[in-house]
Amino acid sequence: MALQNDEQTRVLLNSQAHILNQAYSFVKSMSLKCAIELEIPDIINRHGAPMSLSELVDALYVSKERSQHVYRLMSFLVHTGFFVTQSLSSTTSVDGEEKEGYMLTPVSQLLLKEESFNIAPLFLVFLDPIMMDPWQNMSKWFRNENDINPFQTTHGKMAYELAVTEPKLNQSINEGMASDGRLVASVILKHCKSIFEGLDSVVDVGGGTGTFARCIAEAFPNLSYINFDLPQVVNGLEGSKNLSFVGGDMFEAIPKAQAILFKWVLHNWSDEECIGILKRCKEAIPTKENGGKVIIIEMVVNESGNKTLETQLLFDMFELTLATGRQRSEKDWAKLFHDACFSDYKLYPVLGLRSVIEVYP
Ligand SMILES: C[S@@+](CC[C@H](N)C(=O)[O-])C[C@H]1O[C@@H](n2cnc3c(N)ncnc32)[C@H](O)[C@@H]1O
Structure with missing residues (x-):
């Protein structure tokens, strides 16, 4: 199919992006499932303050090499509204390099084991x-x-x-x-x-x-x-x-x-x-x-x-x-x-x- 003009190119690329987005829609639910199975909402809740990536990786008992992948999972779940990041105070900042920690949102509160409305x-x-x-x-x-x-x-x-x-x-x-x-x-x-x-x-x-x-x-x-x-x-x-x-x-x-x-x-x-x-x-x-x-x-x-x-x-x-x-x-x-x-x-x-x-x- 030859591209006739800019508008046609725009429509075509938007359509392709829409199809690719649909192909991976299941990633939203499966990533959240993984976080629940790893008990990430409960771990962050127990921490009681913004939790740095290295603190989360330690609490998950996964190897340090997995740390960058935990970061990718968390970034996606921040994007989909399950966690937010907040500045770490200098007293809680673990190695002086990490500047942000993860917090729960009202949505992930509903996934806590101790929450009576846990869904x-x-x-x-x-x-x-x-x-x-x-x-x-x-x-x-x-x-x-x-x-x-x-x-x-x-x-x-x-x-x-x-x-x-x-x-x-x-x-x-x-x-x-x-x-x-x-x-x-x-x-x-x-x-x-x-x-x-x-x-x-x-x-x-x-x-x-x-x-x-x-x-x-x-x-x-x-x-x-x-x-x-x-x-x-x-x-x-x-x-x-x-x-x-x-x-x-x-x-x-x-x-x-x-x-x-x-x-x-x-x-x-x-x-x-x-x-x-x-x-x-x-x-x-x-x-x-x-x-x-x-x-x-x-x-x-x-x-x-x-x-x-x-x-x-x-x-x-x-x-x-x-x-x-x-x-x-x-x-x-x-x-x-x-x-x-x-x-x-x-x-x-x-x-x-x-x-x-x-x-x-
Ligand atoms: C979607 S669940 C809803 C359960 C509950 N009402 C709730 O909202 O948590 C549907 C319920 O219908 C029950 N059920 C299915 N067939 C039934 C039947 N023939 N007679 C009585 N209950 C039935 C199921 O066992 C199940 O507990």
Whole structure:
């Protein structure tokens, strides 16, 4: 292709740069994974002051020859917002030559083991090789009529089926999901506590190992709370005075309660499957006049074209690879509620990427 003019050259080079940037987009997540595995955020946090490169290299127990590569990793993670550099005071400057030290940012604070909102376990589940391998088979899956999703093309089973026979996968999914529960519960209790006020019973369907459940049950001691999930998830878990763990399959039966809650569950399932689940909920709750409702915590895809949309679309692609579900816009949710014979809903956009939706029978 002959280049006609400067504008064409500019477009061509920008396009090439864009493609090369996309080719290495995974470097962002993989570099962060490496830093978490090396415990870099915890090491810098324990240091308690800007940490020089040589102090970091010593604390990592890697050889001095690796030092320039630690520098490259840290420079990239400074660029992507996980660390910042700050001048070392002359008293802390180690050999008089190093002028800057690494500090945490609000983002890397969320990756600390001691932080109650630590989200590292969830981040690591998304990047587990079992979850990553299906991406290599996405085009194969598009051309294949039989498999439900690329995860099945790769592993021969759906993710929750594989978790039954792979205890390590089951444990990392459960720990990953649990690491999200405390932050979500704290925000809800601060910004829309009224959702639970006046309720006498709640069933948290697909509640995982119950981190979210424990926070809500503790905040509402008169609320009887059931955390319902597959037997492999809840077997052996101990409840409290007002919290119990029940094993079962939501496609077979859902325990009766005044409200039924789904936190980050329905995006895993297709519209047809969700309509079936929601109809089963309608049979398990009382009328709207008697306080019956379904509470859903999920993404509501916001098409206004900002950073939130990009993350929501990334999660939609994740669903395409691993489940039968998708991320939904408000219009999609409204149609789902209508098709499942619910009368109305109320949206609380209080959770950043996600919202709380109250759905009334
Ligand atoms: C994405 S996780 C969400 C877990 C939890 N609600 C949270 O937000 O941390 C989906 C949950 O649905 C559960 N699940 C999947 N299939 C289920 C079924 N048929 N019946 C009940 N729970 C199911 C999974 O075991 C898992 O705990």
